[in-house]
Amino acid sequence: MAEPRRPHLLVAVAGTGTEIGKTWVTAAVAAALRDRGRTVGARKPAQSFETDDGATDAHLLGAATGEDPHIVCPPHRWYPVPMAPPMAAAVLGRPALHIATLRDEISGSWPPRADDIGFVELAGGAASPLASDGDAAALTAAIDPDMVVLVADAALGTINAVRLSVGWLQRAIAAPIHVHLNRYDNADPLHAANRDWLRFQDGLSVTDSVGGLAQAVLAAAPTFDPYTGLRRAGGTGDADTLLEPPRFCPVCGRRVAVVVTPRSVRARCRLHGEL
Numbered sequence: 637m638a639e640p641r642r643p644h645l646l647v648a649v650a651g652t653g654t655e656i657g658k659t660w661v662t663a664a665v666a667a668a669l670r671d672r673g674r675t676v677g678a679r680k681p682a683q684s685f686e687t688d689d690g691a692t693d694a695h696l697l698g699a700a701t702g703e704d705p706h707i708v709c710p711p712h713r714w715y716p717v718p719m720a721p722p723m724a725a726a727v728l729g730r731p732a733l734h735i736a737t738l739r740d741e742i743s744g745s746w747p748p749r750a751d752d753i754g755f756v757e758l759a760g761g762a763a764s765p766l767a768s769d770g771d772a773a774a775l776t777a778a779i780d781p782d783m784v785v786l787v788a789d790a791a792l793g794t795i796n797a798v799r800l801s802v803g804w805l806q807r808a809i810a811a812p813i814h815v816h817l818n819r820y821d822n823a824d825p826l827h828a829a830n831r832d833w834l835r836f837q838d839g840l841s842v843t844d845s846v847g848g849l850a851q852a853v854l855a856a857a858p859t860f861d862p863y864t865g866l867r868r869a870g871g872t873g874d875a876d877t878l879l880e881p882p883r884f885c886p887v888c889g890r891r892v893a894v895v896v897t898p899r900s901v902r903a904r905c906r907l908h909g910e911l
Contacts (some may be wrong), residue, residue: 643854644750648776648800649784657787668847674854674887675753678749684721685716732768734767735767759772788816798840815841860883887908
C-alpha cells in the first residue's frame with residue numbers, strides 16, 4: 637500500500653470559535669511563506685457558506701497559495717448553508733460526512749512532489765462538528781499534523797477560550813500547539829496583557845503578527861542533508877562530505893544543479909534558488 641502523501645511540514649489550523657479569522661490568518665501566512673520562497677499548499681476539508689458571500693474560504697486560500705479552489709476544497713464538500721458541515725449536508729440531503737473519508741480526501745489531494753508546507757484549515761472551533769462521527773479535534777488527530785496553530789481573538793475573553801480549546805485539542809493530539817492572536821492591536825494594553833498571560837502564566841507559544849507566525853512555522857519546518865537529501869534529525873551531516881559540493885536542497889530535499897569552477901561551487905534548487 638502506498639504511503640499517504642503529505643507536505644514536509646503539515647500544519648492544522650484550528651480556532652477558538654467561528655468567525656475568529658482562521659481563513660484570513662491561514663491565507664496571510666501562506667502568502668508570507670511563498671514570498672520567502674517556500675512552496676505552500678492549503679486544504680479545507682469542507683466549507684459551508686452563505687450563497688451571497690462572494691469568495692468562499694477555498695477561493696481565499698487558493699488565491700494565497702496559487703491553487704485552484706476546487707483542489708483546496710473538493711466541490712462535493714461545498715455546502716451553501718451557514719451551518720456546521722454535517723448539519724449542512726443533512727439539510728441539503730447530501731451523504732453524511734465521516735472523519736476517515738475527509739482524512740483520505742485530504743491525503744489524496746496533495747501533489748506527488750511534496751510542498752514544503754501544507755495547511756489544513758478546519759471549520760468552526762476545536763470542538764465544532766466536522767463530520768457525523770467527529771469534530772475538528774478528531775479530524776486533526778486523523779491527519780496527524782506536525783504542528784497545530786490555534787487562532788484566537790486578542791480581545792477580552794480569549795484566555796478562557798484558548799484554555800478550553802487547547803485542553804480539548806490535547807485530549808486528541810500530541811502535536812505542539814501554537815496560539816496566534818488575531819486582530820492584535822499594539823496600542824491596546826488588554827491585548828498585550830492577554831498575550832503575556834498566555835505566554836508566561838500558561839506557558840504557551842504565542843504570536844500576534846503574521847510575520848511572527850510565519851517565523852514560528854519556518855522554525856518547525858524540517859531541513860534536509862545537502863549530501864544525502866534525507867530529512868535531518870539534527871547535526872550537519874557526515875564530516876567527510878563537508879568539502880564536497882552539495883547535491884540536495886536543504887529546504888526541500890530535491891536534487892540541485894551544481895556548477896563547480898576552480899574558484900567556487902554554486903548550487904541552485906529549481907524551487908528555492910541559489911543555496
